[in-house]
Amino acid sequence: MNATTNAVRVGARRGWIEMRNSLRAPDDLAYYVIGAAVFVVVMWLNRDNEIEGTGITAALLIFPGVLAFSTMFSASYGLATQVATEREDGTLLRAKSVPHGMRGYVVGQTTRVTLEVAFNVLLLSIPASLLVPGLWDSAGPQGIALMLAVLLLGLVACVPIGFVVGAVFRSPRAVGGWGMLVIAGLVYVSGVFFPISQIPGWAQVVGQLTPMYWMGLGLRGALLPDSAVAIELGQSWRTLEVLGVLGLWAVVGVALAPVLLRRMARRESGSVVQAGREKQLQRV
Amino acid sequence: MVAGTETVIEVSGLRMRYGAKDVLAGVDLQVRRGEVVVLLGPNGAGKTTTIEVLEGFRLPSGGRVRVLGQDPAVADEGWRADVGVVLQSWRDHGRWTVGELVEQYGAYYRPYSETGRERPHPVGELLERVGLAPQADQQVKKLSGGQRRRLDVAIGIVGRPRLLFLDEPTAGFDPVARRDFHDLIHRLSDLEDTTILLTTHDLAEAERLADRILILDDGRIVADGSAEQLARQVAGRTEVRWTSGGQRHVHATEDGTAFTRELLARHDDVHDLEVRRTTLEDTYLTMVARSDARRREEQAAPQRVEAAR
Numbered sequence: 001m002n003a004t005t006n007a008v009r010v011g012a013r014r015g016w017i018e019m020r021n022s023l024r025a026p027d028d029l030a031y032y033v034i035g036a037a038v039f040v041v042v043m044w045l046n047r048d049n050e051i052e053g054t055g056i057t058a059a060l061l062i063f064p065g066v067l068a069f070s071t072m073f074s075a076s077y078g079l080a081t082q083v084a085t086e087r088e089d090g091t092l093l094r095a096k097s098v099p100h101g102m103r104g105y106v107v108g109q110t111t112r113v114t115l116e117v118a119f120n121v122l123l124l125s126i127p128a129s130l131l132v133p134g135l136w137d138s139a140g141p142q143g144i145a146l147m148l149a150v151l152l153l154g155l156v157a158c159v160p161i162g163f164v165v166g167a168v169f170r171s172p173r174a175v176g177g178w179g180m181l182v183i184a185g186l187v188y189v190s191g192v193f194f195p196i197s198q199i200p201g202w203a204q205v206v207g208q209l210t211p212m213y214w215m216g217l218g219l220r221g222a223l224l225p226d227s228a229v230a231i232e233l234g235q236s237w238r239t240l241e242v243l244g245v246l247g248l249w250a251v252v253g254v255a256l257a258p259v260l261l262r263r264m265a266r267r268e269s270g271s272v273v274q275a276g277r278e279k280q281l282q283r284v
Numbered sequence: 285m286v287a288g289t290e291t292v293i294e295v296s297g298l299r300m301r302y303g304a305k306d307v308l309a310g311v312d313l314q315v316r317r318g319e320v321v322v323l324l325g326p327n328g329a330g331k332t333t334t335i336e337v338l339e340g341f342r343l344p345s346g347g348r349v350r351v352l353g354q355d356p357a358v359a360d361e362g363w364r365a366d367v368g369v370v371l372q373s374w375r376d377h378g379r380w381t382v383g384e385l386v387e388q389y390g391a392y393y394r395p396y397s398e399t400g401r402e403r404p405h406p407v408g409e410l411l412e413r414v415g416l417a418p419q420a421d422q423q424v425k426k427l428s429g430g431q432r433r434r435l436d437v438a439i440g441i442v443g444r445p446r447l448l449f450l451d452e453p454t455a456g457f458d459p460v461a462r463r464d465f466h467d468l469i470h471r472l473s474d475l476e477d478t479t480i481l482l483t484t485h486d487l488a489e490a491e492r493l494a495d496r497i498l499i500l501d502d503g504r505i506v507a508d509g510s511a512e513q514l515a516r517q518v519a520g521r522t523e524v525r526w527t528s529g530g531q532r533h534v535h536a537t538e539d540g541t542a543f544t545r546e547l548l549a550r551h552d553d554v555h556d557l558e559v560r561r562t563t564l565e566d567t568y569l570t571m572v573a574r575s576d577a578r579r580r581e582e583q584a585a586p587q588r589v590e591a592a593r
Contacts, residue, residue, distance in 0.1 A: 003395040021379040099365040269341035
């Protein structure tokens with residue numbers, strides 16, 4: 001087997017082990033379950049709350065938005081935090097010290113994030129199916145297929161963002177603080193939790209630049225009845241645009257992320273890790 | 285271990301400059317195949333920087349560096365597979381089990397295996413060797429400091445490297461762990477023909493392990509040789525102490541044996557005889573002091589020229 005293929009396999013195994021370790025850790029597990037529970041409870045509370053002019057309940061409208069948000073959160077914010085943390089603790093340097101280790105590391109993180117997103121989707125969908133009436137009524141096999149396609153494409157669009165942010169910021173604390181602000185802004189402009197037609201025009205423009213808006217739109221188009229299109233911009237699901245914009249984000253990200261990752265990896269050395277460690281210990 | 289003639293590391297005029305400060309001011313060194321070379325020097329002398337340049341983790345400001353025939357800054361993945369680096373873990377991979385982690389890093393070397401040099405090392409065998417077999421299923425975060433360092437060594441050698449770098453590998457080891465580690469290094473060098481470059485602050489350790497010692501001070505190699513050769517360079521002396529006629533005597537000599545024989549032949553009342561070879565510690569302290577003096581002289585020299593005008 002050639003060394004590149006081998007590294008991809010080793011990386012996939014790495015991602016699997018990391019996800020399994022995460023599921024065995026009580027704090028991580030609590031984080032996943034509580035996160036999903038909050039959204040499911042909000043949907044349950046809104047199960048009879050019909051939105052005027054759409055013929056659907058708020059619960060149904062929120063569900064695709066929650067899937068989009070949760071995917072973006074794991075793949076961009078969560079990943080960025082992990083990369084920044086593992087840069088500081090020397091995991092990246094270790095990857096650099098073995099042949100094709102960086103490739104294995106990137107494949108590992110991508111695998112882990114994919115598994116995490118899949119797990120989150122199940123953790124949200126299963127209880128929601130039981131507690132929210134009519135969740136899958138309008139989807140049909142075609143809708144489910146479109147949902148999976150949008151989730152996958154959204155994942156490919158968001159993962160490079162996670163790597164790039166994790167590579168650019170110096171410390172996981174910086175990613176945490178600034179990242180949360182950015183996330184809050186994104187939630188507002190991308191219309192995942194309430195109709196985008198209700199926010200100001202400039203925010204709609206910004207929102208339409210983000211992959212999160214297009215993921216949300218794509219998922220609503222896949223899961224909601226046609227009557228719900230009334231509250232969308234231009235009263236259209238814009239399915240081709242959804243696939244086009246997410247595809248563009250994915251292509252640009254996949255092309256750009258390796259360049260930035262290589263630049264970041266070049267800077268890593270034992271003394272850089274040591275310096276980070278000393279800084280961290282001083283803070284504590 | 286008899287070192288071969290093949291040169292594994294060749295460095296000339298290596299410079300590293302941070303801002304206005306030269307951390308390395310023209311380092312020259314060679315390491316031959318199979319040698320165990322220990323790099324000594326005070327804090328801030330540039331030991332870590334030197335090792336990081338050789339590992340390919342840091343770009344030098346100038347000079348020529350060849351490690352296993354390639355320039356580490358642009359070396360390929362095949363080169364990487366032949367170089368082992370023992371890193372100092374901190375809190376990475378805390379949730380992994382020891383066995384899985386060694387397995388994971390070993391797996392990268394599989395495509396580089398060849399007959400007679402199977403890679404990676406089988407995990408069980410390797411853990412046995414570094415004394416971590418009982419901890420194979422334990423989480424890394426539950427290891428003691430010494431056990432963690434042994435795990436670092438295991439990961440560093442799992443790919444059966446031709447050349448191994450260790451930066452202060454035994455810091456924080458207890459005496460037993462240290463002894464075990466020394467045995468491990470001897471075995472790597474003797475049985476597997478691994479070339480080893482390590483740094484340490486422990487002079488006894490350097491004396492035990494090194495075929496050759498390099499002393500780095502202020503960005504330059506100030507001494508290069510076996511512990512005995514270095515001792516001869518400093519003074520070449522043995523110190524003889526004894527009491528006779530109720531009086532304490534001290535004498536320094538080139539040939540301790542001859543002097544002692546003559547001393548005993550001439551005098552009847554020699555008591556409390558003590559013959560002590562120069563230790564590496566004496567040598568080291570003298571070398572570093574010499575280098576400091578030279579530096580002060582160099583700094584003072586231009587001022588003297590000024591004054592003479």
